[in-house]
Amino acid sequence: MALAADLRSGIMMMPVLDSDSLEVLAFRLDAEPEAIRAIGDCLSEDEFRRAEVLRLERDRRRFVATRGQLRHLLASRLGVLPSDVELEYGRVGKPCLSRRMPDQSLRFSVSRSEDVAVIALSKAREVGVDIEAVRPVPETDDIAALCFSAPEYESYRNLRPEERLEGFLRSWTRLEAISKAFGCGLGGPFPSNERDFTVITFVPKPAYIGTVVVRN
Ligand SMILES: CC(C)(COP(=O)(O)OP(=O)(O)OC[C@H]1O[C@@H](n2cnc3c(N)ncnc32)[C@H](O)[C@@H]1OP(=O)(O)O)[C@@H](O)C(=O)NCCC(=O)NCCS
Known part of the structure; x- marks a missing residue:
């Protein structure tokens, strides 16, 4: 299977599913500290605060790696910088692209378990992954x-x-x-x-x- 697009995040993403209407990409979370620091650079203040309150270093690292990778992936599709990706949240926490983003028809869903995470992306169709x-x-x-x-x-x-x-x-x-x-x-x-x-x-x-x- 071909490697995913170069996201310049330092953590490699592997396509798991790839069709016109749906993509699923997987990546490992337990990367080297420098890779985590580099990918975490684009997180928002709120996201840094969320990471800070996590008790275990392992959980902080996994949250930062997942959120950083999500920002890099969305940014590459939207043509903006990872730090400029704006997210909003639904009533019980579902993240989605803010109305200020150039293309809100891009839908995504995220899941992680132990040291693996996946991001599902779809154009205009609601998507969920676990x-x-x-x-x-x-x-x-x-x-x-x-x-x-x-x-x-x-x-x-x-x-x-x-x-x-x-x-x-x-x-x-x-x-x-x-x-x-x-x-x-x-x-x-x-x-x-x-x-x-x-x-x-x-x-x-x-x-x-x-x-x-x-x-x-
Ligand atoms: C989030 C939820 C759907 C799954 O969580 P999980 O299996 O433990 O964790 P996963 O890693 O698979 O998914 C977490 C990701 O789902 C996304 N997410 C969070 N809330 C979500 C929601 N309501 N809908 C869709 N996606 C959601 C986020 O991207 C989150 O990633 P983040 O922690 O990096 O922000 C589950 O905890 C849930 O149902 N939460 C909603 C609140 C709720 O129902 N509380 C219980 C009331 S009884």
């Missing part, structure tokens, strides 16, 4: 019973025990991706039909599972 590292989750049965729809829960229960973790993570990332596309948060309710979305499962890196949804 990834999870495949690692044991002790409460899968309880979460599935609480959060999955009845047919989804039944499919999950019908999986063989050794398939359950991945089956759970596929459904979970789908749910998170749809809630991000709507911007409503996991508490929902979803404002329109989930069937309005195309759902794609992908592997951003071995031992990770991701789902991206894009409005039809």
Whole structure:
């Protein structure tokens, strides 16, 4: 697969999906301190404040790397400087381009899990993405019973025990991706039909599972 466009950020992005209407790019977060400092240069005051209150250095580094990379990617598509990308936030925190940006039809969604992050980009279609590292989750049965729809829960229960973790993570990332596309948060309710979305499962890196949804 070809490498992503040169973003001059120092952290390499790999295309995971690339079509006319939808792109998903993945990158590692645990880069060298100089790379993190360089990419973090473009963050806004608010974003620096957000990073500062994170207790763990690892979380600060991962937040800065993700947000810096998002700014570089959006800037490269908008033809502006990364530090000039202006973001706004919805009622429960969904980020989007400010009305002052040259092209607000560019939609994006971001997810990170452990040392990997992904950014999904779409032109004019609402998009949501979520990834999870495949690692044991002790409460899968309880979460599935609480959060999955009845047919989804039944499919999950019908999986063989050794398939359950991945089956759970596929459904979970789908749910998170749809809630991000709507911007409503996991508490929902979803404002329109989930069937309005195309759902794609992908592997951003071995031992990770991701789902991206894009409005039809
Ligand atoms: C954000 C959320 C959708 C997923 O978070 P997560 O899986 O823990 O973390 P991810 O890394 O996959 O996604 C985080 C990114 O999603 C984006 N995001 C945050 N809120 C969002 C929202 N409401 N809609 C869409 N995207 C959102 C941001 O880009 C965020 O990145 P940042 O932390 O660098 O700013 C989830 O926490 C959520 O539903 N929050 C909304 C508030 C809410 O419902 N609270 C619970 C009430 S019961």
